[in-house]
Amino acid sequence: MRTALITTVAGRTAHLRRQTADVGRLPRRPDRQVVVAMGEGEAERARPACATSADLLEVPVERGELPLAAARNAGAARAIAGGAELLVFLDVDCLPGPGLLARYAAAADDGALLCGPVAYLPPAPPGGYPRDLTGLAAPHPARPVPPADVVLPGGDHRLFWTLSFAVTAATWTHLGGFDPGYVGYGGEDTDFGQRARAAGVDLRWVGGAWAFHQHHPTATPPVQHLDAILRNAARFHARWGWWPMEGWLQAFAADGLARFDPVDGTWCATAKSGPSRDARSIPGA
Numbered sequence: 001m002r003t004a005l006i007t008t009v010a011g012r013t014a015h016l017r018r019q020t021a022d023v024g025r026l027p028r029r030p031d032r033q034v035v036v037a038m039g040e041g042e043a044e045r046a047r048p049a050c051a052t053s054a055d056l057l058e059v060p061v062e063r064g065e066l067p068l069a070a071a072r073n074a075g076a077a078r079a080i081a082g083g084a085e086l087l088v089f090l091d092v093d094c095l096p097g098p099g100l101l102a103r104y105a106a107a108a109d110d111g112a113l114l115c116g117p118v119a120y121l122p123p124a125p126p127g128g129y130p131r132d133l134t135g136l137a138a139p140h141p142a143r144p145v146p147p148a149d150v151v152l153p154g155g156d157h158r159l160f161w162t163l164s165f166a167v168t169a170a171t172w173t174h175l176g177g178f179d180p181g182y183v184g185y186g187g188e189d190t191d192f193g194q195r196a197r198a199a200g201v202d203l204r205w206v207g208g209a210w211a212f213h214q215h216h217p218t219a220t221p222p223v224q225h226l227d228a229i230l231r232n233a234a235r236f237h238a239r240w241g242w243w244p245m246e247g248w249l250q251a252f253a254a255d256g257l258a259r260f261d262p263v264d265g266t267w268c269a270t271a272k273s274g275p276s277r278d279a280r281s282i283p284g285a
């Protein structure tokens with residue numbers, strides 16, 4: 001099965017460089033690497049951090065927000081056009097464990113959406129992370145971690161994430177990729193998981209397909225993405241009838257940055273958050 005590894009990037013050149021190095025040391029390497037740079041000039045900046053054989057393309061930024069959904073779609077289209085039969089998506093912040101590609105390939109099946117466990121690394125020590133990352137971080141506590149040789153079917157599609165996942169080209173085509181109407185951070189992953197559920201595509205957790213998330217500073221809740229989260233949450237609500245990212249929405253409300261209007265049934269930014277667009281359910285989204 002011809003495998004493509006797909007990564008989207010905007011900045012984070014150092015993280016991409018380390019990912020590229022670790023991919024090059026995998027016992028099983030991808031037949032094709034596709035790197036999708038988001039924003040004008042990002043491909044040129046990313047090129048030195050990519051493998052010389054990597055297929056590098058660039059997609060424009062819209063509304064000042066990263067087009068994560070559209071970028072993943074562009075990467076998948078390029079990979080499939082090049083003959084890929086299995087698409088493995090790995091976030092630029094993630095380093096592949098030694099068994100990541102082999103385990104995804106062994107578990108690949110039309111009609112399945114595959115996710116591997118991810119551990120969040122602490123800040124890198126002087127000189128960077130060691131090659132062997134085992135034991136440096138615990139797995140994410142909210143998601144299953146099957147034994148290394150086990151594939152756990154019947155997963156909760158609400159737990160699907162884009163840090164590390166794989167899908168056959170046939171299943172990707174059946175699902176139609178991500179909804180590019182989600183622009184900026186948040187929601188497009190939960191929507192994709194729900195569309196997989198609605199299409200009868202099983203979510204399976206793949207033991208041994210480890211990825212390790214490189215540390216970077218972040219805000220909790222991610223206030224820098226407030227507008228995008230409100231807008232994308234509204235798009236999701238219009239389609240599925242419930243609110244995603246509810247923990248973040250409630251945290252924004254607790255900080256006085258957003259409020260829920262029970263009359264209109266909408267979340268919107270408050271004056272405290274500065275100028276922002278109301279997140280109203282979008283008919284036909």
